[in-house]
Amino acid sequence: MKKIDLQKLKGYFNKEKITSNKKLLVYLFFVGLSTIFWFLNALSKEYTTSINYPVYYMNFPKDKVLTNDLPEKLHLRVNAYGFDLFRYKFSTAFLSNPFDVNNYTNNRIEGSSQITYNLLTSNIQGRIQQELSTGIRLETISPDTIKFEFSPILEKKIPVILDLNLNFEQQFMQAGAVLPEFDSVLVNGPQSMLDSVHAAKTEQLKLSGLNKSVEKQIDFIKIEGLSYSPKKIKVSIPVERFTEANKNIPIKVDNLPDSVLLRLFPADVKLSYFVGLNKYENITEDHFDARVDYLDAVRGDGNKLKVELKCNPDFVSNVRFYPQAVTFLIEKRNSMQ
Numbered sequence: 630m631k632k633i634d635l636q637k638l639k640g641y642f643n644k645e646k647i648t649s650n651k652k653l654l655v656y657l658f659f660v661g662l663s664t665i666f667w668f669l670n671a672l673s674k675e676y677t678t679s680i681n682y683p684v685y686y687m688n689f690p691k692d693k694v695l696t697n698d699l700p701e702k703l704h705l706r707v708n709a710y711g712f713d714l715f716r717y718k719f720s721t722a723f724l725s726n727p728f729d730v731n732n733y734t735n736n737r738i739e740g741s742s743q744i745t746y747n748l749l750t751s752n753i754q755g756r757i758q759q760e761l762s763t764g765i766r767l768e769t770i771s772p773d774t775i776k777f778e779f780s781p782i783l784e785k786k787i788p789v790i791l792d793l794n795l796n797f798e799q800q801f802m803q804a805g806a807v808l809p810e811f812d813s814v815l816v817n818g819p820q821s822m823l824d825s826v827h828a829a830k831t832e833q834l835k836l837s838g839l840n841k842s843v844e845k846q847i848d849f850i851k852i853e854g855l856s857y858s859p860k861k862i863k864v865s866i867p868v869e870r871f872t873e874a875n876k877n878i879p880i881k882v883d884n885l886p887d888s889v890l891l892r893l894f895p896a897d898v899k900l901s902y903f904v905g906l907n908k909y910e911n912i913t914e915d916h917f918d919a920r921v922d923y924l925d926a927v928r929g930d931g932n933k934l935k936v937e938l939k940c941n942p943d944f945v946s947n948v949r950f951y952p953q954a955v956t957f958l959i960e961k962r963n964s965m966q
Contacts, residue, residue, distance in 0.1 A: 677708045680718065682757070684728040686762060693779035694819050703750065704771040705757070706809045708849045713764035726760060728779070738779065746777045746893070752789055769791045780819035787826060788813050789862060791847070792833040797868065798840040804869035804905045805944050810862050812907070818855035829857055857929035869905040871946075876900045880955065885923045892958040893921065898936055902945040919950065919956075932956050 640752060689695060707714075716888040733753050738746055750770035758767045789812055795803065814829045831847040844865050849857045879897045898919050904912060919937040926934055933954045941948050 670926065675708065675710050676714060677706070679771075680705050680707055680714070683725040686728045686730055688729045688731045690731060690779065690798040692739060692782055693744065694782055696819060696821075697776065697778040698779045699775065699777070700772060703757075703759075705767055706771070707761070707765050707767055709762075709765040713762055717762045717765060718789070727932065732904065736775070738777070744779045744781065746779075748775045748777065749773065750775060759816065774811075775854045780821065782817050783820050783823055784815050784817050785823055787811050787816055788828050790828045790830045791862075791864060792831050793864075793866075794835040795839060795866065796837040798838050800870055801840045801868055802871040802903055802905065802946055804842070804867040804907075808865040810864065814849070815858045817856055817858065818852075822852070822854050826852070831862060836866070839866070839868050840870075842866060869907060871903045871905050872909060874902055874904050874909060874912070876902075876912070876914065876917070878917050878919055880917065881920045883920055885920045888962050889923070890960040890962045891921075891923055891926065893934070894956045894958070895952070896955075898950045898952065899908075900948065900950045902941070902948040904930055904945045908944055912942065914944070921955065925956055926959060930957075 647957055683707050684703060685699060686695075686699055709717075733756070734746055734748060737743065750773055754767055754770060757770065761767060789809055791807065791809060793807060797803070814821065816826060816829060818826075830850045831852055834845055834847050836843070836845075842865065844863060846861045846863050848861055877897050877899050880892065880893055882891050882893075885891055900917060918941075919936055920939055921934040934957050935954050936950070936951055936952065
């Protein structure tokens with residue numbers, strides 16, 4: 630194995646191969662040198678060509694909103710030496726140039742009833758010439774006209790919709806309604822967009838482990854072309870410790886004729902519910918309303934009636950009751966009763 634490796638190594642230093650490699654290097658050197666001279670010669674010549682002039686638009690009329698698309702690039706026909714063109718393209722490869730709309734339109738749109746404006750690019754040729762590198766002479770601009778289409782900014786009042794995801798620590802609950810700072814906002818934008826917007830929705834507020842009342846600021850979901858006033862809303866979330874309570878309430882009967890007596894077995898239901906400690910003593914039977922319907926007894930062929938809980942206070946939660954159905958007996962009411 631060692632003899633074979635030595636033979637290969639000697640082959641790499643063969644005189645003919647070394648001579649051949651030297652000739653290749655010399656050839657490549659002169660090719661590269663000639664390319665450099667050709668490139669320098671080309672840059673020293675004068676050219677008439679087109680270059681891209683990327684723009685971003687700024688300073689629009691404050692009382693209007695743009696409704697059409699604008700060109701992202703202007704195409705400039707210029708005359709310059711190759712060195713100047715190369716320097717310009719290299720220095721602006723990743724840049725956009727500011728296009729001051731109010732300035733270029735001579736402030737003719739803001740504050741006026743005018744909603745369209747055709748800007749002849751030949752009228753701003755001198756301003757763009759000042760932005761170009763020294764040595765580049767601007768001849769023409771394409772497109773020859775930039776058309777601006779605006780819509781007046783209108784205002785309307787819309788209700789607020791909160792998006793809340795609330796989770797409470799064990800033995801704590803929401804103590805009443807969440808109180809927003811206000812129930813409506815003003816939205817500004819073009820009429821075409823305002824017609825389709827009927828509410829201001831907030832971003833989701835997600836809170837977990839709540840064990841005390843909190844106040845939070847929430848942003849509204851942004852819609853391109855519209856703005857809200859105010860931009861945020863403050864909400865107050867009341868939180869309190871709760872306990873489980875029980876109460877028996879009588880069952881009432883709907884649609885019962887005066888001539889009939891409907892006996893229920895049992896005649897009341899047992900309620901269980903969660904209630905905040907500060908409201909525990911305030912709850913009475915009158916806060917709840919459990920009912921059956923006599924017409925269901927007449928129409929049905931069984932001896933069971935479904936019990937419905939028609940109302941309960943909004944400051945209790947997890948309301949359950951038993952039984953959910955009762956047996957009944959229909960009797961004619963004694964005229965002496």
